Amino acid sequence: MEIAFMLQIWNAGAAIAVILCFILSIAAVKWLLSSYRPIKGLPPGSMGWPLLGETIQFLEPHSATTRGSFMDNHIKRYGNIFKSCLFGHPTIVSADPEFNKFILMNEDKLFQCSYPSNISAILGKWSLLVLVAEEHKRMRSIAVNFLSIPKLRDFFLPDIERHVLLTLGTWKEGQVISAHNESKKFTFNLIAKQIMSFNPGETRTTELMNDYLTFMKGVIAPPLNIPGTAYYRALQSRSKILETVKRVLKERSQQSKGTYNDLLESVTRSGNLSTEQILDVVLNMIFGGYETSTVALTLALKFLADAPAVVEELRVEHEAIRASFTSDRRLTWEDYKKMSFTHCVGAARS
Known part of the structure; x- marks a missing residue:
């Protein structure tokens, strides 16, 4: 039996x-029949x-x-x-x-x-890469408003200078460095500061960067949601990143508004977005800013290393601006506008 x-x-x-x-x-x-059926005009x-x-x-x-x-x-x-x-x-x-x-x-x-459905699953349904028409315009305007000239002048420029000096301060005479790795650390630290006021060297900044790097590996990986795959680990990292943002939101709910000058404060203060939308906006601002800026900065360093005459002209321009500095003076928006040759180098790099 x-x-x-x-x-x-x-x-x-x-x-x-x-x-x-x-x-x-x-x-x-x-x-196979739908994919390989001949279609005229292709x-x-x-x-x-x-x-x-x-x-x-x-x-x-x-x-x-x-x-x-x-x-x-x-x-x-x-x-x-x-x-x-x-x-x-x-x-x-x-x-x-x-x-x-x-x-x-x-x-x-x-x-x-x-985009393929796996992109929507990993970036979120409120991602600028997924949205279309009016919803795309509305969410895009949030990013554009955050990057206004007053914001660039009063907050971004001082923070950029501060982070550059911090990065350069870790380099030692005769030390061999990786331009790509240094660009990654500099870019992520700056983004973490501007988006959620996380400072370089903090445990939460390091954890956020590690989670994000795991997340990035799954964005372009085959969409196999199976334990052990890059896509699966990316979805797990996405959840951890969003939990981090939720914790920050909860902490700030007990503080007075206007305490911070970052993206999270900006979108929270607007009152027009749901928690889910805020989470996707934060994740996508990191996603949109990190990869492009890291690659652009690394390539700029590479091409400048191959063009000593350009480096010399940049040095002359910056030394002329620096000549008017006192010991404690920092870059101003007016200094930035004087960097005409630097702007040309940046435009050529882009």
Whole structure:
């Protein structure tokens, strides 16, 4: 009887497995038919492997000063506009500047911005990368208002100078440093200060940075929400970051308004956002500012190291401004506006 019962269980399990395989096979065939069905007017290209497409090749690491082997090989083979399959979706990839400008100029008219569902899950439904139309404009205006000229003049500039001096103070004569690592620490410390008034060296600043770096690794990872994967760890880190922001919000609810001059204070004071929206705004401001600023700063240092004549002209300009300083004088907005050559270098770098 016991053997017969076990055989019945095994037969039932085998039947379920067969049914599941059948269902998965039908789903795979439907996906293949929808993805590979010829559509007139599409540019040339390759759809890659079933389900995976060409995602693995697309995500291969490459130098920040190149487009990467995926783009170079496809452009050489198919031209500046080609079809592919990325992140499980049929995709048209454009490396044509004029066409890209046309798309951006006609956003919400002829084109609508969208991202795979895994991006929404990890960045939040109120992310600027996910929102469209009026909701996107409303959330974007929050970031724009925070970066106003008075804010840049009265708070950002002094903080930038303070963080630069703090970073330079940790360098020793003859020490070999990593420009990228130093750029990452400088950028994150500055962002943490401007967004939540976290100071460099504080335990919570270090913890926030570690959580964020884990989070970033999952943003561009395959969306496999399985323990041990980069995507799973990123979702866990996202939860930890949001818990940190919630704790700060709770602490500030017991303090008088106007105590801080950071983004969190700004969005809280407006009173127009829910807690969920505030959390997504904070996370996305870190996301939007950290990677772009870190890469730009690192590349600026790299290119300046290759251009000694430019470095010399920068030195002359800054020494002239510095000549009027007293021992305790700091940079002012007027000093910043005098840096005409520096602005040209910054524009060229961008």
